[in-house]
Amino acid sequence: MGIFTSKPLPKPKPNPYARREPPESMTPVETPRRKPNPPPSPAKHLMAALLRRHASVKPNAAEIPEGEEEAGLNKSFGLSKKFTSKFEIGEVVGRGHFGYTCSAIAKKGDLKAHKLAVKIIPKSKMTTAVAIEDVRREVKILRALACHPNLARFHDAFEDSDNVYIVMELCEGGELLDKILERGGKFTEDHARTIIVQILNVVAFCHLQGVIHRDIKPENFLFSTKDEDSPVKAIDFGLSDIIRPDQKLNEIVGSAYYVAPEVLRRSYGTEADIWSIGVIAYILLCGSRPFWARTESGIFRSVLKASPRFDDDPWPSSSSESKDFVRCLLCKDPGRRISAAQALCHPWLRDHEKVKLQLDxxxxxxxxxxxxxxxxxxxxxxxxxxxxxxxxxxxxxxxxxxxxxxxxxxxxxxxxxxxxxxxxxxxxxxxxxxxxxxxxxxxxxxxxxxxxxxxxxxxxxxxxxxxxxxxxxxxxxxxxxxxxxRAILIQDLASELGLSPTVPIHAVLQEHIRHSDGKxxxxxxxxxxxxxxxxxxxxxx
Structure with missing residues (x-):
C-alpha cells in the first residue's frame, strides 16, 4: 500500500479527524486514494515514485502500457502448493489495493477446525519486480516476527499459479480506525494509553530486529476480539523493510496523513514509524488530525512546515504528560525524536501494566x-x-x-x-x-x-x-x-571537532579556548x- 491506496472511511460515520472549522469548510474524511490524474503540486515527483511502485497507475503510459508488465518476471516464491488441501476459504473480510483478506477454516493439521485469516495476493497484480520483492519480503518478515503477542500471528504462506496466500491469525474485533469512528474520535487518556502502549510494544520489537514498518496507521491495527480489553495486533507488513542501524532509506512510501517529514525528504530510518505513532496518539487524544489539508500536496506541506496545535479543546484539559508525550513523537528532527523504547519509558506510559520494555x-x-x-x-x-x-x-x-x-x-x-x-x-x-x-x-x-x-x-x-x-x-x-x-591546543581542538587545521578554522576556535590557561x-x-x-x-x- 502507498500514500494513495488506503481505503476511504465510511461516509455515514461522523468526522473525527477534521480540523475544527466552520461546517461549510468540512470535507468527508478519507485517507487519500490513488488518483489517475493527481493535481499538480510541489510533491508531484514524490507521488509519481509511489505510483510507479506497483504500476497500478501510470504517470507515464509509455513506461508500462495498459495490460502489460515488466518482461521476465519470476513469480515463483518457492512456497508450498498445498493451500487448497489444507484450508477452506470463507467470506471476504477486507480488501486492499493489491489483494484481499478472507476468513478460512483449517481442514487438517495442528490448526484443524480453527478459524483463520488468509491474505490473498493475485499474481496478476504483481506487474513489477518491486511488487514481487515486496511480497517476498513481507513473507520473510512475518515469518521472522511471528512470536510477538501484538502482531497478528503468522502461520504459513502458500502459492499456486494465480495467487500467494498468507495464513494469519483472524482478528475479529475490527480495525482501530473503526473504533475511532465509533467513538467520534475522542478516547479517554487511559484508553488511548492502553492502545498506544501496545502499538509501541510491537514497534519497539520490530525496530530491535531491524524491521521498519513504513505504513503505521489506524487501519493496520486490529483488535483481536470484540471485548473491551481486547489486545491490539499489528498487520500489513507489505511495505516493511529490514534496515541496518546505520542505513537510511529513500523510497517514498506510507500513507499521507501519517508520513514523516524525513520520508518526504527521502532520507529516513526507523524514526519515521515513531512519527506515525505520534499522529495516531494525537488523533486518539483529541479526535483531530495534527496535519490536515484538502490536497495531497497540502498535506505534505503541513507535515513539513506546520506544528501540531495543543490550544484547542480538549487539549487544555489534557494532562501535561500526554501533551509532552505527543510532542516528543512529533518532533520534526528525527535525530531528536524519541525512540519506541524511550517512548515506553515516558512518564505518561511507563507505569502501565502492558508496557514490555525492549532493548533499544x-x-x-x-x-x-x-x-x-x-x-x-x-x-x-x-x-x-x-x-x-x-x-x-x-x-x-x-x-x-x-x-x-x-x-x-x-x-x-x-x-x-x-x-x-x-x-x-x-x-x-x-x-x-x-x-x-x-x-x-x-x-x-x-x-x-x-x-x-x-x-x-x-x-x-x-x-x-x-x-x-x-x-x-x-x-x-x-x-x-x-x-x-584541561589545557588543549587549538590544533588539537580542531582535530577533536573533526575540522581541518587551517588558519580560518583557528580563528573561529579562538573563543573556545581561554587565553589565561588554555582550557x-x-x-x-x-x-x-x-x-x-x-x-x-x-x-x-
Missing amino acids: VHVFRPMRAYMRSSPLRRAALRALSKVLKADELYYLEKQFGLLNPDANGGITLETIKMALMRSATDAMKESQILDFLEPLNALGYRKMHRDEFCAAALRVHQMEIVDGWEERARSAYAIFEKDGN LTLQGFLRLLHTLHPCSPAKTP
Whole structure:
C-alpha cells in the first residue's frame, strides 16, 4: 500500500479527524486514494515514485502500457502448493489495493477446525519486480516476527499459479480506525494509553530486529476480539523493510496523513514509524488530525512546515504528560525524536501494566561515538550525565538493566551480545546489528559500569531541545571545570571537532579556548558536546 491506496472511511460515520472549522469548510474524511490524474503540486515527483511502485497507475503510459508488465518476471516464491488441501476459504473480510483478506477454516493439521485469516495476493497484480520483492519480503518478515503477542500471528504462506496466500491469525474485533469512528474520535487518556502502549510494544520489537514498518496507521491495527480489553495486533507488513542501524532509506512510501517529514525528504530510518505513532496518539487524544489539508500536496506541506496545535479543546484539559508525550513523537528532527523504547519509558506510559520494555538499538549509536572519543570528550559526557533529569535516567537505567541482568556488575561486549540474542530473530541477523557493534570491541577487555553507561548512551541532541537546557549545560560545565577540563591546543581542538587545521578554522576556535590557561570555555565545552552525536549521514542501499 502507498500514500494513495488506503481505503476511504465510511461516509455515514461522523468526522473525527477534521480540523475544527466552520461546517461549510468540512470535507468527508478519507485517507487519500490513488488518483489517475493527481493535481499538480510541489510533491508531484514524490507521488509519481509511489505510483510507479506497483504500476497500478501510470504517470507515464509509455513506461508500462495498459495490460502489460515488466518482461521476465519470476513469480515463483518457492512456497508450498498445498493451500487448497489444507484450508477452506470463507467470506471476504477486507480488501486492499493489491489483494484481499478472507476468513478460512483449517481442514487438517495442528490448526484443524480453527478459524483463520488468509491474505490473498493475485499474481496478476504483481506487474513489477518491486511488487514481487515486496511480497517476498513481507513473507520473510512475518515469518521472522511471528512470536510477538501484538502482531497478528503468522502461520504459513502458500502459492499456486494465480495467487500467494498468507495464513494469519483472524482478528475479529475490527480495525482501530473503526473504533475511532465509533467513538467520534475522542478516547479517554487511559484508553488511548492502553492502545498506544501496545502499538509501541510491537514497534519497539520490530525496530530491535531491524524491521521498519513504513505504513503505521489506524487501519493496520486490529483488535483481536470484540471485548473491551481486547489486545491490539499489528498487520500489513507489505511495505516493511529490514534496515541496518546505520542505513537510511529513500523510497517514498506510507500513507499521507501519517508520513514523516524525513520520508518526504527521502532520507529516513526507523524514526519515521515513531512519527506515525505520534499522529495516531494525537488523533486518539483529541479526535483531530495534527496535519490536515484538502490536497495531497497540502498535506505534505503541513507535515513539513506546520506544528501540531495543543490550544484547542480538549487539549487544555489534557494532562501535561500526554501533551509532552505527543510532542516528543512529533518532533520534526528525527535525530531528536524519541525512540519506541524511550517512548515506553515516558512518564505518561511507563507505569502501565502492558508496557514490555525492549532493548533499544539507539543506545549503541552514541556508545559507538563514546568509545571512539578522546579522554576530553568522555570527560565532557560524564559531566553532562551528572545533570540528567530523573526521566532521562530512568530510560538509561532500564537499558543498562536489559544489557546486564546483574545489577551490581558492568556490561561487556559479551553481555551486550547475549542480551541481543535473547530477542534475536532471522530479521536481526539480516540487519547486521552485530557488525554495527564493532566499535564496542574494547568492551571485550573491560567492563562499563552504570555511571559510564549513562554518559556513553545519552543523546545530546535530544537534551538540547528540552526546556532549561542552557542552565543544565552551565551546571555540567561547572562539573567539567572541576573534574575534566584541561589545557588543549587549538590544533588539537580542531582535530577533536573533526575540522581541518587551517588558519580560518583557528580563528573561529579562538573563543573556545581561554587565553589565561588554555582550557575550554563554556562555548568550547558546548561545541565539543554538540559533535558527540551528530545526525548520521544518509546511507542508502
